[in-house]
Amino acid sequence: MPQLSASPALRRFRVLDLSRVRAGPTCVRMLADFGADVIRIEPPPGVDPNEAMFAADRWSGDFQNLNRNKRSLTLNLKTPEGLEVFKRLAAGADVVVENWRPDVKQRLGVDYESLRRINPRLILASISGFGQSGPYARRPGFDQIMQGMGGLMSVTGLPGQGPVRAGLAVADSSTGLYAALGILTALLEREESGEGQWVHASLLHSQIAMMDFQAARYLNDGDVPRQEGNDHPTSSPMGLFHAKDGMFNLGAAGEGNWKRFCAALERHDWESDPEFATEKLRVANRQRLNREIQAMFLNGEVDHWVALLNDAGVPAGPVYSVPQMFEDPQVKHLQAARSCPAWQGGERTLITQPVTLARTPADIARTAPGWGEHTEEILLEAGYADADIERLREARAI
Known part of the structure; x- marks a missing residue:
């Protein structure tokens, strides 16, 4: 052994x-x-x-x-x-x-x-x-x-x-x-x-x-998945947005998140807009909704918007490079990487198992x-x- x-x-x-x-x-x-x-x-x-x-x-x-x-x-x-x-x-x-x-x-x-x-x-x-x-x-x-x-x-x-x-x-x-x-x-x-x-x-x-939900959409609904870039194919608003100093991801999918999102940004007009009344309508009218959201986000910095939205219970997060990822305090807390002595001498830093x-x-x-x-x-x-x-x-x- x-x-x-x-x-x-x-x-x-x-x-x-x-x-x-x-x-x-x-x-x-x-x-x-x-x-x-x-x-x-x-x-x-x-x-x-x-x-x-x-x-x-x-x-x-x-x-x-x-x-x-x-x-x-x-x-x-x-x-x-x-x-x-x-x-x-x-x-x-x-x-x-x-x-x-x-x-x-x-x-x-x-x-x-x-x-x-x-x-x-x-x-x-x-x-x-x-x-x-x-x-x-x-x-x-x-x-x-x-x-x-x-x-x-x-x-x-x-x-x-x-x-x-x-x-x-x-x-x-x-x-x-x-x-x-x-x-x-x-x-x-x-x-x-x-x-x-x-x-x-x-x-x-x-x-x-x-391929999961993308393949299942086709098999059961005949909906052929296509390239959507940074937008989610079936949820909106959900995607990548620019702030004053960089980019961040927003995930306001579902009615609960949508209402919290509108409340956090004090945009009750979006919540009452008939073109945004359901998830399906928000996807259909995504271009207009994204334009209006993007215009607002350019007035603040990434850290401000991420903190504001997370405090409201709306998923949002920065877009990291790999070095930035490993410097994040939550990544460090999870101990996603650790060093180990190597048989050749010195150390190697390796990715840990993500299941605990x-x-x-x-x-x-x-x-x-x-x-x-x-x-x-x-x-x-x-x-x-x-x-x-x-x-x-x-x-x-x-």
């Missing part, structure tokens, strides 16, 4: 992490932060031609943030010896996470049915671009491809601007979270059945799920491991002797 555990919540579980890039590591990071013994299994240097994408720059903030709280074992699954080591580890593991193309598992003989014969309690989580079956199953897939195919780019940006990529990896990150939820659900179900199962998550399906458990919270016990840093430690735990480990090295299995 690991020398350091981030939390007692999941420390009884062992996870073998075969995943790369973002969606898989995001999934496994969640388990690691809550204390699971995560073994990141990586090819030895020089085996994978794409290793620069996911393994080489281990000191980068991105790699450190994705792979903290994990141990690293180098293992060449293309060798019989490496594959045998993996199967021995799988026999005693609870979860395996991979994001290979669907056919790779079968070719290596580590598909779910093969692993199930080794360990009937094992949960295999497979993350892919398009799913484990279907006409696109073997296609490669990255986040931006899914943003385009999953509809997100069609609703992002200013009206008439053309498709715009969201500024973060929505498909990757959401797939990682959905996969983690699936794994935890399977672990809970296993307590009754005693059996593991195969968990699937795909970037395409996750991106569609993240009062009694067994997540933590960051260690930064991301060195390449193969724990290989000998893990193999010794698995029952290999020093001579066995040396033979594995000679066979280029580790």
Whole structure:
């Protein structure tokens, strides 16, 4: 078991992490932060031609943030010896996470049915671009491809601007979270059945799920979502406004917020205006309403309007750059980022888990491991002797 555990919540579980890039590591990071013994299994240097994408720059903030709280074992699954080591580890593991193309598992003989014969309690989580079956199953897939195919780019940006990529990896990150939820659900179900199962998550399906109310509007009402810029597609007034010294977001959606908004600004004429009598009418007449609101907001500063509206119970907030975000007092109070000593020396500052458990919270016990840093430690735990480990090295299995 690991020398350091981030939390007692999941420390009884062992996870073998075969995943790369973002969606898989995001999934496994969640388990690691809550204390699971995560073994990141990586090819030895020089085996994978794409290793620069996911393994080489281990000191980068991105790699450190994705792979903290994990141990690293180098293992060449293309060798019989490496594959045998993996199967021995799988026999005693609870979860395996991979994001290979669907056919790779079968070719290596580590598909779910093969692993199930080794360990009937094992949960295999497979993350892919398009799913484990279907006409696109073997296609490669990255986040931006899914943003385009999953509809997100069609609703992002200013009206008439053309498709715009969201500024973060929505498909990757959401797939990682959905996969983690699936794994935890399977672990809970296993307590009754005693059996593991195969968990699937795909970037395409996750991106569609993240479209949420936009997709549901189309499916049920025939309302095709389009680019609305900084305005909300179905609520008004709700969007981005200019003050004297900058910009801020306003969220006066719903009748209660609308009435409080009008009262806070002493604009009872808006509340009684027949063109603004309902949310639907305020959306239909958004251009006129936004013009009048904007003219008023230019008379004061961001801090004034945000304080005035929040004091009245109306959601409003400034628009931060990333450095400004981390300086906000509430962000500091939430401890959204914290520093951790690194194995290379010095520290890395990482983003903490946004979900809090009062009694067994997540933590960051260690930064991301060195390449193969724990290989000998893990193999010794698995029952290999020093001579066995040396033979594995000679066979280029580790």
